[in-house]
Amino acid sequence: MTTDTAPKPSFWNRLAHPGQFVALTRPLLWPLTIITAALFIAGLWFAFFNSPEDYQMGDTVRIMYIHVPTAWLSQFVYGIMAVSAIGSLVWRHPMADVSMKAAAPLGATFTALALFTGSLWGRPTWGTFWEWDGRMTSTLVLLLIYLGIVALWRAFDDQLRAARVIAVFTLVGAINIPIIKFSVDWWSTLHQPSSVFTMSGPHMPPSILTPLLVMAIAFTMLFLTLHLKAMHTEVARRRLMALQRQAAQTGKTA
Amino acid sequence: MTERQVFGSLALSAHALAVGRGGIALAQGLEFKVQNGKCLLLRGPNGVGKSTLLLTLAGIVEALDGSFKLEGPTSEDGPLLHYCGHRNAIKPRLSVLENLDFWAQLNGPTGAASLEALETVGLDHVAGLDAGYLSAGQGRRLALARLLVSARPLWLLDEPTAALDTEGHDLVTRLIDAHLEAGGLVVAATHDPITPTDPNRVETLVMAGIH
Amino acid sequence: MSAFAAVIARELRLSIRTGGDVLTLVLFFVMIGVVVPFAVGPDRELLSRLAPGVVWIAAFLSMLLGLDRLFRADHEDGTLILLRHADLPFWAVVAAKVMAHWVVSAVPLIVASPLLAVMLALDGSAFWRVVLSLLVGTPALAALGAIGAAVTVSIRRGGLIAPVLILPLAVPVLIFGVGAISTGPGPDLSGSALLFLAAISLITLALSPFAAALAISSGED
Numbered sequence A: 001m002t003t004d005t006a007p008k009p010s011f012w013n014r015l016a017h018p019g020q021f022v023a024l025t026r027p028l029l030w031p032l033t034i035i036t037a038a039l040f041i042a043g044l045w046f047a048f049f050n051s052p053e054d055y056q057m058g059d060t061v062r063i064m065y066i067h068v069p070t071a072w073l074s075q076f077v078y079g080i081m082a083v084s085a086i087g088s089l090v091w092r093h094p095m096a097d098v099s100m101k102a103a104a105p106l107g108a109t110f111t112a113l114a115l116f117t118g119s120l121w122g123r124p125t126w127g128t129f130w131e132w133d134g135r136m137t138s139t140l141v142l143l144l145i146y147l148g149i150v151a152l153w154r155a156f157d158d159q160l161r162a163a164r165v166i167a168v169f170t171l172v173g174a175i176n177i178p179i180i181k182f183s184v185d186w187w188s189t190l191h192q193p194s195s196v197f198t199m200s201g202p203h204m205p206p207s208i209l210t211p212l213l214v215m216a217i218a219f220t221m222l223f224l225t226l227h228l229k230a231m232h233t234e235v236a237r238r239r240l241m242a243l244q245r246q247a248a249q250t251g252k253t254a
Numbered sequence B: 001m002t003e004r005q006v007f008g009s010l011a012l013s014a015h016a017l018a019v020g021r022g023g024i025a026l027a028q029g030l031e032f033k034v035q036n037g038k039c040l041l042l043r044g045p046n047g048v049g050k051s052t053l054l055l056t057l058a059g060i061v062e063a064l065d066g067s068f069k070l071e072g073p074t075s076e077d078g079p080l081l082h083y084c085g086h087r088n089a090i091k092p093r094l095s096v097l098e099n100l101d102f103w104a105q106l107n108g109p110t111g112a113a114s115l116e117a118l119e120t121v122g123l124d125h126v127a128g129l130d131a132g133y134l135s136a137g138q139g140r141r142l143a144l145a146r147l148l149v150s151a152r153p154l155w156l157l158d159e160p161t162a163a164l165d166t167e168g169h170d171l172v173t174r175l176i177d178a179h180l181e182a183g184g185l186v187v188a189a190t191h192d193p194i195t196p197t198d199p200n201r202v203e204t205l206v207m208a209g210i211h
Numbered sequence C: 001m002s003a004f005a006a007v008i009a010r011e012l013r014l015s016i017r018t019g020g021d022v023l024t025l026v027l028f029f030v031m032i033g034v035v036v037p038f039a040v041g042p043d044r045e046l047l048s049r050l051a052p053g054v055v056w057i058a059a060f061l062s063m064l065l066g067l068d069r070l071f072r073a074d075h076e077d078g079t080l081i082l083l084r085h086a087d088l089p090f091w092a093v094v095a096a097k098v099m100a101h102w103v104v105s106a107v108p109l110i111v112a113s114p115l116l117a118v119m120l121a122l123d124g125s126a127f128w129r130v131v132l133s134l135l136v137g138t139p140a141l142a143a144l145g146a147i148g149a150a151v152t153v154s155i156r157r158g159g160l161i162a163p164v165l166i167l168p169l170a171v172p173v174l175i176f177g178v179g180a181i182s183t184g185p186g187p188d189l190s191g192s193a194l195l196f197l198a199a200i201s202l203i204t205l206a207l208s209p210f211a212a213a214l215a216i217s218s219g220e221d
Helices: A011-016 A018-049 A059-090 A094-126 A134-155 A159-187 A206-253 B050-057 B096-107 B114-121 B136-149 B166-181 C003-017 C020-040 C044-065 C072-076 C079-083 C090-105 C107-119 C124-152 C161-169 C171-179 C190-219
Strands: B011-021 B024-035 B039-043 B065-071 B081-084 B154-158 B185-189 B202-206
Touching: A018 A059, A018 A094, A018 A206, A059 A094, A059 A134, A059 A159, A059 A206, A094 A134, A094 A159, A094 A206, A134 A159, A134 C124, A134 C161, A159 C124, A159 C161, A159 C171, A159 C190, A206 B024, B011 B050, B024 B039, B024 B050, B024 B065, B024 B185, B024 B202, B039 B050, B050 B081, B050 B154, B050 B185, B081 B136, B096 B114, B096 B136, B096 C003, B114 B136, B114 B166, B136 B166, B166 B185, C003 C090, C020 C044, C020 C090, C020 C107, C044 C107, C044 C124, C044 C161, C044 C171, C072 C079, C090 C107, C090 C124, C090 C190, C107 C124, C124 C161, C124 C171, C124 C190, C161 C171, C171 C190
Parallel strands: B039 B185, B039 B202, B081 B154, B154 B185
Antiparallel strands: B011 B024, B011 B065
């Protein structure tokens, strides 16, 4: 029954200090923004002017350049949240808490975008905005999980305590997501064969693949930029809350 | 009462311990070391972290800084401590005896028999009654009886005399006396003057807030 | 009696003494069966086609509704803190509570399911399959529900948020639960669905006590 919390000074620990983290990462923000913007300009130019129409779907195929990257991010962001959750539970890293909290609304937004573009794409392809297709359905369930996590963050008063509890739930979700995906695939009879993530397939020519990859990287950079900014905001918000609480405390005892 | 059971050697110590909630420190730089047979009384005004210190020692709230140690029996002997907080953890729809029997079974029936413990705290005449009918003071007595049915060396008591009458204060003093006699260790936060009869057994930690 | 059995016995005794909760849940469960024909019409053929899904959704919602009482009362009267110093690892205490919770929240529904079967024109063989799939699948709902209840126990008004958190995670239970009944056309996959359902129940039952115990000890103080 020994509790020893003597800190070991290291780079990792300097990052663990929220103020230091902000100071160390603030210079990254502008370069990240510029890279993201450049990638988007290149990607969108490719997508609109330098990629072929689909012989069946026509111009609507270009929705794919938004749909696929956001769909990829919907899973990537959950991965980031799960890794942060481990960091929060195992190492008690304060920035892992912040990262987890900042990622949740972003993940929900990208997932909602993926669903929205998916249904826009579905209108000309399937003839309906919503089809209970396997991939769309599991993305919808993923969105519900994201929204649940966002609601959970808002329900807690004490954000420090919230972090570890939500970390547990995030990891439970991470274990569950493959099961959900499997069960939805099993259930879905209208399941379309996966044509995007098996990129090596012959039906994905480089003229489509290049803009798709550029857009995927652009969206990932966009997420990283927004995530970093959201983390800075969260650190500032926590500092403000701590100051307010301190003021209340000294006011009470004085 | 229970047969005198002598606990093995035991020491609770804290070094530069800081406790608090929600990341805000309530007390820091706490230093103490108590051996078995001793009672550590926590004194101080409201809001200086007495309850939080007890919760920290119970392992429910994490220490913000510094460390504390319970030396002596290995943790393989099972849980070493009883925590008695503000809330009495009594189910109103179970009888007084059923409430106590549950804790005896859960924590290990290593102490007094349930009826005996109820007699000690003066509740034997209501043993069959639903606990929901107990008054606040009687509920407190039932919570104290829980300490007796399972023998554990360390008692962490948060305002043990809350809602108790003068006779109840004597009861708490008697229980602490007997526990110290048996080689137990008590850490108690209290505003009431409950002092074990033997002043040599008492140590006091006066806690002041952080300003 | 061991500490584990003591927890189960206490939970059962408490729920018998405060029998209202169980009765309300069963009532809710049966009422869904009453309400559905009003919504879709009394056509027996349509009803019997919808019946497996309706029974499962009714069980699903009833169990989510009863979730909040799993840890909240113990949290409020201080029992939960003391349970962490039991002569038993805390996850084992949680496991005992989950088992008792299944007995008081799922078994009454299964017992009441013949009523729904009659109202929804479910025939004999299909009815037994419904019972079987409920028996196999409801432990997963209880286990997932325990995680939701544990995560929200320290939130003052967490009663509403727990079902919202757990519903998406329980989608596979619903899919395979209804799949195991399989009255529709196409190849009969109900056998494999039942096996998947059993697998999900086992996985969640094994995982849930640890996750719930961790969530409680990190959130509760």
